[in-house]
Amino acid sequence: MKMKGSFIDNLGRIYALYTGGFLVFIILMAILEQFGAGADTIGILFVAFTVVIYAVIGWLSRTMQVEAYYVAGREVPAVYNGMATAADWMSGASFVALAGGIYFGGYGYLGFIVGWTGGYVLVNSLMAPYLRKFGCYTVPDFIGTRYGGNLARFCAIIVLVVASFTYVTAQINASGTIAARAFHIPFQYGVWIGLLGILLCSMLGGMRAVTWTQVAQYIVLIIAYLAPVIWMSNKQGFGVIPHFSYGDAVARIQELEPLIGLGATAIDGAPGGVSILRTPHNDPQGGMDSWRFVTLAFCMMAGTASLPHILMRYFTTPSVRAARKSVAWSLLFIFLLYFTAPALATLSKLQLLDPTLPTAIINQSYEAVRSLAWIQNWESVGMLWMSDANGDGILQINEFFMRPDIVVLATPEIAGLPYVVSGLVAAGGLAAAMSTADGLLLAIANALSHDLYYKIIDPKADTRHRLIVARVLLLGIGALAALIASLQLTGILGAVAWAFCFACSGLFFPLVLGVWWKRANTQGAIAGMVCGFVAGSAYLYYVYTGGTPWMGIDHLRFGMIGMPVSLIAMVVVTLMTPAPDAETQAMVDEVRIPSGESILGAAH
Amino acid sequence: MPEISQDAKTRHWARTRNLTILVLVLWFIFAFIVPWFAKELNTFSFIGFPLGYYMIVQGSLIVFVVLIFFQNWRQDAIDDEAGVGEE
Numbered sequence: 001m002k003m004k005g006s007f008i009d010n011l012g013r014i015y016a017l018y019t020g021g022f023l024v025f026i027i028l029m030a031i032l033e034q035f036g037a038g039a040d041t042i043g044i045l046f047v048a049f050t051v052v053i054y055a056v057i058g059w060l061s062r063t064m065q066v067e068a069y070y071v072a073g074r075e076v077p078a079v080y081n082g083m084a085t086a087a088d089w090m091s092g093a094s095f096v097a098l099a100g101g102i103y104f105g106g107y108g109y110l111g112f113i114v115g116w117t118g119g120y121v122l123v124n125s126l127m128a129p130y131l132r133k134f135g136c137y138t139v140p141d142f143i144g145t146r147y148g149g150n151l152a153r154f155c156a157i158i159v160l161v162v163a164s165f166t167y168v169t170a171q172i173n174a175s176g177t178i179a180a181r182a183f184h185i186p187f188q189y190g191v192w193i194g195l196l197g198i199l200l201c202s203m204l205g206g207m208r209a210v211t212w213t214q215v216a217q218y219i220v221l222i223i224a225y226l227a228p229v230i231w232m233s234n235k236q237g238f239g240v241i242p243h244f245s246y247g248d249a250v251a252r253i254q255e256l257e258p259l260i261g262l263g264a265t266a267i268d269g270a271p272g273g274v275s276i277l278r279t280p281h282n283d284p285q286g287g288m289d290s291w292r293f294v295t296l297a298f299c300m301m302a303g304t305a306s307l308p309h310i311l312m313r314y315f316t317t318p319s320v321r322a323a324r325k326s327v328a329w330s331l332l333f334i335f336l337l338y339f340t341a342p343a344l345a346t347l348s349k350l351q352l353l354d355p356t357l358p359t360a361i362i363n364q365s366y367e368a369v370r371s372l373a374w375i376q377n378w379e380s381v382g383m384l385w386m387s388d389a390n391g392d393g394i395l396q397i398n399e400f401f402m403r404p405d406i407v408v409l410a411t412p413e414i415a416g417l418p419y420v421v422s423g424l425v426a427a428g429g430l431a432a433a434m435s436t437a438d439g440l441l442l443a444i445a446n447a448l449s450h451d452l453y454y455k456i457i458d459p460k461a462d463t464r465h466r467l468i469v470a471r472v473l474l475l476g477i478g479a480l481a482a483l484i485a486s487l488q489l490t491g492i493l494g495a496v497a498w499a500f501c502f503a504c505s506g507l508f509f510p511l512v513l514g515v516w517w518k519r520a521n522t523q524g525a526i527a528g529m530v531c532g533f534v535a536g537s538a539y540l541y542y543v544y545t546g547g548t549p550w551m552g553i554d555h556l557r558f559g560m561i562g563m564p565v566s567l568i569a570m571v572v573v574t575l576m577t578p579a580p581d582a583e584t585q586a587m588v589d590e591v592r593i594p595s596g597e598s599i600l601g602a603a604h
Numbered sequence: 605m606p607e608i609s610q611d612a613k614t615r616h617w618a619r620t621r622n623l624t625i626l627v628l629v630l631w632f633i634f635a636f637i638v639p640w641f642a643k644e645l646n647t648f649s650f651i652g653f654p655l656g657y658y659m660i661v662q663g664s665l666i667v668f669v670v671l672i673f674f675q676n677w678r679q680d681a682i683d684d685e686a687g688v689g690e691e
Contacts, residue, residue: 110661113661117669118664118668121628124675125624243662246653250653251652284642286643290641294639298635321680321689324676328669335669594689596688
């Protein structure tokens, strides 16, 4: 961009204008709806309008400079980096599936909420400032320089690629689902359209382009998440800002649960993917229930602090202090969505269960429920299923089946909000999925181009060559991920939890101890990465193929196996081998001082 | 940037480490201890919510946000006193 200096100075004005423009667009769509535009037209316009904007930002941010491509020129102010990280972080799964998970999963599922926010305390206190001081381009860059040697770097690349790739297929899956619904095309094609949008944002400008589109995507996704909840709450009389007043709704649900026979066995005949509500909304049992909660939360937290696409966002700030500050902003922006999700789940559930509300369907006339428009819409696409199995003409709790993923998407329709809200929610879900996919694809392609190609295979490669390799890899990995996503091998949420467990099994302790334990050496780090990653993966294979989980540690929490193995292996092997040389120890000392030059010079 | 003595560096790191330990202890309490006892805490009520439920859907999250801002405020002070704050 020609006016780069002034672009950074004008960020506030540019994004305020953008937000205003988006709000005007929403109003325009609402007016269009009044004039009789159909739901499809509005949905397509929402998706197309936002994706075109992201593509324009991507085009404007194109670059051929290494520093700009890998770390956005290290000039992203803390607040904007916070927004970009929040978009990078909140995936299609957070946006679409989280509230649905809480709706169906109750207490056990809330471990995700605590885990996916508390992880930032670890990022801030153990990782981000030190990695920023280091001045690396990628996470394997840190491992490779701190521990020395190509083998350590290579191990980090492997863990990064496996974790990020698992994650990115889930995101392309989510963006494909939304594109398929908006444009009425088969899912297999939707995936490729989704990928096209994702690549438009990242191909030309690397990290710089992804940063500025992610800020734009955060604005869309947070408006799209909060507006329907607040609108619904006001319309249904749950309070102006429901977050602080839905305690009554929780109590009412707990009162209704025994009356409607919660916990009854599901009737036969339902297709796959849909389920009835069986878990109580708020009923922690203590003991094993608590253990399952904290192990899930711990895996998600340690995974947060080890996932390269998140850590690399903090490489883009101007200073160490700005990196720390931007972690704080990140969590604040993420918090806005995460403390809304339980409110959304609670209020949606109450609307379906409470017989005194006009939206209730449980224990209502089967025929009346069947004729509701939103029931028919979702049933026609196989996301909802019901049957009056006992023939009493009443819809019981165990006769109503729904896919957890649709709670967020269907809530505006359940509450009788206009179509424009559904279009907005689709645009928000797409923004969430695209921004995360962009960050992940870039993390993989950068690790392969910078660490594998430039640092290991061809250290003499010139800048132009390196950046072309980076882009070709981006294209190739994106295509491969879309191909795998189109096969629909795993659900969205399972794949996400696996990515966190892979990352924390292999990378958590080598990263933390690299800063916090001067004695940690190359051999130890390699042992930590290899043993942790292999142990975690082997355990995953064992439970996934039908093995009995040990102490309730199932496939969502296999990091609980990988991490201790990684820690023990790293400490034991380090102590059995010589301490790192004086130069490395001095480097660790230097990392702990926030001021001064970074360890790795610019354009290394 | 003026050169900082080895002694000042050691003190700076000791204070940084103590702050980090304090933050992690608080984090541990709100991330693990509080959710662990959600059942017991649910017998209390807070702004209309069962307390255990409130803590895991909002309370702990608010603590995490405040904790990071608090840590950065203290860390900036530690850095500035040691002469290694950069701004």
